[in-house]
Amino acid sequence: MLTASLGPSFLTLAAGGIALLAYALATLRSERALRALRWALAVGWVAHALALVLDTAGLGSGVEGARFGFAPALSATLWLVLAVYAIESRFVPLPGVQRWLAALGALAVALMLVFPGEMRAHADSPWMPLHWVLGIASYGLFGAAVLHAGLLSHAERQMRLRRGALPPTPLGMPLLRLEKLTFRFVAAGFVVLSAALVLGWWFADPWRWDHKTVFSILAWGVFAGLLAGRRALGWRGRKATRWLYTGAGLLLLAYAGSRFVIEVLLRRAASAGAAW
Template identity: 60%
Template sequence: MAIVLDTLIIDGQLSGARFGFAPALSVTSWLVIAVYALESHRLELPSVRRLLTLLAAITVGLAWVYPGRPYPLVNQSNWLPLHWLLGFASYGLFGAALLHAALLRHAERQMRANSGASGQIPAPVRGQALGMPLLRLERLTLKFVSAGFAMLTLTLALGFWLTTPWHWDHKSVFSVLAWGVFATLLVGRARFGWRGRQAVGWLIAGSTLLLLGYVGSRFVLEVILQRGTH
């Protein structure tokens, strides 16, 4: 309900949407929590649940304080809402990939701790991570990266098509750089078998660039420069 109230213009005469860095974070956190909810029967981790709950509360509060800028759909392309949805989907999918990568790293540390001084992993936990095989958790992480990359590719392609003439602003530059990092990660995984810390490092780097693309540029405009809210 908070996301609907934050993003839809329901009190004005013109139909449209309201977007900014805080609503974008709110939608992203919702998507990540939705993924966790679907997997909670296998990944029932109280500490993760508390962290996601805190994240949701913070983003809802930020969206209330910084509602963003209204975008009436008058004289706008009918494809613009799809561009927004694809962009939010890419944020959410990469956020889910980061969540799974964090769970994978946590599981690996847990297995090392269970090995004890002998260095032997007990049979009940060998190859398992939080009730799920390690390789399956790793494949899930990669699937979310692949799906997020596909959504990001469509977002950039649609944005290039809708923007005439095309101009290289901060959002475009960081988004294209993020696309390049994710493309490198997927190629490195397929051709050279990148995994573990190396793959996670590329995932974090690409996600950081993507976050700087829209959320970062809008944060600077709305909070630091206090512009672009009307």
């Protein structure tokens, strides 16, 4: 059961404001202040998490239940990708990646504050919150896979430009290791997405063939094909990344895309019709 969308609470706005400021500082270029910029990113990440918890729980809104929508889903995805970055950056330096992720994190927080989603007063099943958590976790894992695939493609372009030389990758690790890490994220995301789909099918009452379901199953099929092609045919390079980007795009449309249409486009169309 959905209730009307409410604006974010003061606490959410405060945490989101701190995250935006810290992320903005982390996008600066400064070789002398790399440690300070890393601390700014860490503060932004913590404040981002606090804003997500406050907004999703609806604390301060005066309505019982959980709130979610396309912007919080994207925000949670970026937060998980930043968590992966935080772990990897302890082993290899990633200054260029840090600026891009900080900018994307700021954009995700801003979207969440502008489009906080809708309140869900009751879940269809006590297992549905786990279904939602697994779905967002799969978003984060595939987001990390897309990030690493982008770094891999960039390194391969550098290698071709240098006519076969082996430049260091953006992660400071060999290409084969980066490729292996990319597909580990794909495999983990596939397992988590499969569990989310099974829970959704098993506990949803009734099961609905809506846009979210169709796009999720299409994405699952693309990822299954990618893993099968990788294992049986040794897919790699452009062919593998195209499959990955296609599956990630379909998964993005499954929830974030469909909710964007419902929460923003259809609501604006209805408002315009009412005005006329």
